[in-house]
Amino acid sequence: MISREEFRQIGANGVWHQNTSLVQILGLCPLLAVTTNLVNGVMLSLATIIVMAIANVAVASLRNLIPHEIRIPVFILIVAALVTVVDLLFNAQLHELYLVLGIFIPLIVTNCIVLARVEAFANKNPPLQAAFDGVCMGIGMLWTLALLGGLRELIGGGTLLAGIDMVFPGLQPLQLLPADYPGFLLALLPPGAFILLGCLIAWKNWVEARAAARRPSSPPLALGDGV
Template identity: 45%
Template sequence: MSAPKPYRQLFRDGLWANNQALVALLGLCPLLAVTTTATNGLGMGLATMAVLVLSNATISLIRNLVRPEVRLPVFVLVIASFVTIVELTMKAYFFELYNVLGLFIPLIVTNCLIIGRAEAFASKHRLDQAVVDGLAMGVGFMLVLTFLGGLRELAGQGTLFYQADLMFGEAARALSLSVGPDFQGALIAILPPGAFIFLGLLIALKNLLDKRAKRRQLERAAKTSAPVDPAVAAG
């Protein structure tokens, strides 16, 4: 069992430094396939996050009972059970959104991000650590999905949170923004190639921001000769 990490670091890893979509490049299948609108991205992100938190918690609880030889099938069984629960829940309460996301909800089972966290983190850490890690990684993934969906939606059809009422009920209809009826979007943004192009641009943007932050910190360190945060200097 590994040493517990401070929650702040777990969140920083999940949201930025080790973001599963932008750094680890895990879970790309749903990431590329369903992020045609911000609403779809958000819905997929929430479903993935729910499964991730529940599976991380369960796997952390049973981590001392499962023999290492059979751990992967057990992980998959746990994850599949939770995906089934999430799927049935969505079918019951968000049927329209379920129809839009379709096949990709059951496919959360094969999302390597979830089994990746189970293997790399939850099976080696306490319950509270595993839950916070699941939450942080899930939120990080969800944010990328929503942001990517929003970008593609905006470039492709000139709207934002189109059909948000599918998920949040009638009250959310006001959330849908539109650039205007005259806007001619680039259809390619909504088609699969657009997903790759925009994800590439997002990763480039993240690397750019990281580089800038690192340079600023080094400059400041040189000026005040203060010790550099090792995590930043290494990153």
């Protein structure tokens, strides 16, 4: 039976300590290409969460039946089957968004985040822990892509939630900056994504450094202590 502390540790690692985008620096292709706005980043992340969670459960359930020598092809086959289902669902239910995300939904098959967690965690742990790890790693990716996409959209065009009508018809994006805001094109281009990603990584490191500095340090041993 998994303990509460183990759940907490898995969640903290996925969302923050081992964040796939800011710490492991995996999945840079969708991170830089899709996050031109918040909606695109969030929806691709949700698709990835679904694939990661189910793939982790499948691999964790079958790990003792899969020969070690062919485990990677089998993992890819499982992930590819799940991605095909998600791709067809997006095409059927969210067709306009599907056209925007394009090839990046099928490319979830080759996303290093998915394969890394299947190999490093799901292949060595029971299904419940594997499912929770997949969801938490996906949430870590989701908030990173959402924040990066929101910043790029706001700086680049002055809006937020552009394209929300493709998910929820009738809703309109928010115009947060003046309507005559000329936009900052660099933020919407790959170099701008690299710069903002570097700023997010620096911010995370700064937060962790401040947290470490606030932790009480152990008092020095007095002469004779431990003797």
